[in-house]
Amino acid sequence: MTQKNNQASFIGLGAVVLWALLALITAFNNYIPPFQLLGSSFFVATIVGVIYMLLTKQSFKIFLKLKWYVWLLGIYGLFFYHLSYFLALKYAPPIEANLIAALWPLFIVLGSVLVLKGGLRWWHIIGALLGLAGVVNVSLANGISSFNWDYIWGYGFALACAFIWSSYSLLSSKLSNIPTTAVTGFCFATSILAFICHYLFEQTIWPQTTFNWAMLILLGAGPVGAAFYLWDYGMKNGDIRALGAASYLSPIFATVFLAMAGFGELTTTIIISCILVVGGAILAAKDLYKR
Numbered sequence: 501m502t503q504k505n506n507q508a509s510f511i512g513l514g515a516v517v518l519w520a521l522l523a524l525i526t527a528f529n530n531y532i533p534p535f536q537l538l539g540s541s542f543f544v545a546t547i548v549g550v551i552y553m554l555l556t557k558q559s560f561k562i563f564l565k566l567k568w569y570v571w572l573l574g575i576y577g578l579f580f581y582h583l584s585y586f587l588a589l590k591y592a593p594p595i596e597a598n599l600i601a602a603l604w605p606l607f608i609v610l611g612s613v614l615v616l617k618g619g620l621r622w623w624h625i626i627g628a629l630l631g632l633a634g635v636v637n638v639s640l641a642n643g644i645s646s647f648n649w650d651y652i653w654g655y656g657f658a659l660a661c662a663f664i665w666s667s668y669s670l671l672s673s674k675l676s677n678i679p680t681t682a683v684t685g686f687c688f689a690t691s692i693l694a695f696i697c698h699y700l701f702e703q704t705i706w707p708q709t710t711f712n713w714a715m716l717i718l719l720g721a722g723p724v725g726a727a728f729y730l731w732d733y734g735m736k737n738g739d740i741r742a743l744g745a746a747s748y749l750s751p752i753f754a755t756v757f758l759a760m761a762g763f764g765e766l767t768t769t770i771i772i773s774c775i776l777v778v779g780g781a782i783l784a785a786k787d788l789y790k791r
Contacts, residue, residue, distance in 0.1 A: 505738055512734015512743045515727040520753035522723035524761055528715040533702035534586045537719075539694035542578070542687045544720020545728065549684025552729070563685045570678055574686030577668030578728065579693050584660040592654020600658035602635045602751050607666035608744030609784065615670050615740070624741045627784025631748025634776035637769060669744075673735040680732045687728065745784030752777045 529537055553560065588597040609628040613620050672678075698704070707713045734743050752774050 507738075508734055508736075509738030509742055511730055512738045513746055515731035515734065516743075516747050516750050517753075518723045518727035518730070519747075519750040521757060522719075522727075522750075523754040524757045525715060525719045525723060527758065527761075528712070529719055532705055532707075532716070533698060535694050535698035535702055536704060537716075538582050538586075539691045539698055540716060541720035541724040542691035542694060544717055545687040545725035546684055546691060548721055548725040549681060549687060549729065553681050553684065558679075558681055562679065562681060566678070566682055566685065570675065570682065571685070571689065573668065573671055573675070574682065575689050575693070577664065577672070578686050578690040581661055581664045581668070582690075582694075583697075584657045584664060588654050588657035588661060590654070592651040592658060597654055597658040600655055601661040602748070603632070603659070603662040604666040604669075605744045605747035606632050607662055608669055608747070609741050611666055611670050612741045612744065615674055620741065623783050623786045624745060627745040627780040627782075627786075628748075630780025630783065631745055631777050634773040634780065635748060635751055637773045637776065666744075669731070669735050670740065672732060673740050676736045678736075680729055680736070683729050683732050687725075742784055742786075746781040748777045749781055 526537075532540070585601060588601060606628045609624050610620070612624075707716055731743075734740075756774065
């Protein structure tokens with residue numbers, strides 16, 4: 501692995517860190533209807549991309565040069581993932597839905613054999629399974645002993661989440677000739693589609709305080725903004741197997757951050773899960789520091 505690959509992988513890990521903050525920041529914005537929140541946050545994410553393009557003096561003509569299938573892939577990954585996620589939470593209990601949706605890092609690691617010549621090594625597989633074990637450990641501790649078939653539609657949408665994001669990430673890694681700034685266009689398209697859905701199905705509720713506005717902007721600038729640009733760069737230029745396994749850090753650390761902020765309790769179970777996930781991420785990322 502080259503030094504550039506190493507740097508790109510660590511840049512991609514920045515998205516994992518930001519996504520770990522997603523649940524906490526979203527908790528401060530949960531009074532906003534889902535599609536309005538999605539449209540607003542992705543509009544801020546678009547502004548983040550535009551500012552970066554202006555600072556780096558990149559031409560906006562790039563959006564006119566993108567092929568139709570590139571636009572389709574971007575909208576598929578950003579918009580339909582979140583649409584499936586919202587529907588999963590609507591038709592199934594959140595903990596169970598999140599457990600199934602959290603399969604996407606494992607799908608990335610296992611699916612990487614289809615897009616990489618080197619294929620999977622034992623440390624990728626064991627690392628991914630350790631991460632999965634950590635997520636399952638937290639979920640079981642919250643009282644999940646078996647799935648209720650009354651929630652089959654919710655489970656289906658959650659599984660769609662895992663498939664959509666993993667397949668989007670893997671396919672994006674094959675489009676290394678498409679610059680990361682193209683994500684700006686995907687964010688804008690996602691914002692438009694989300695606002696259309698909002699005005700069709702929801703009532704508008706805007707923030708009423710400076711703090712609430714700050715949390716909304718922070719959501720769009722970080723976990724729903726910069727994270728997608730960092731992830732795209734990491735997928736196209738870094739080690740997608742290591743990034744896939746390391747992504748299990750997000751749901752675990754999200755739980756830790758929520759507990760630290762008073763939205764839950766930091767238990768022994770969570771600590772054990774953190775050890776499993778961090779250990780798995782370190783093992784799966786063996787290629788990054790093997791030298």
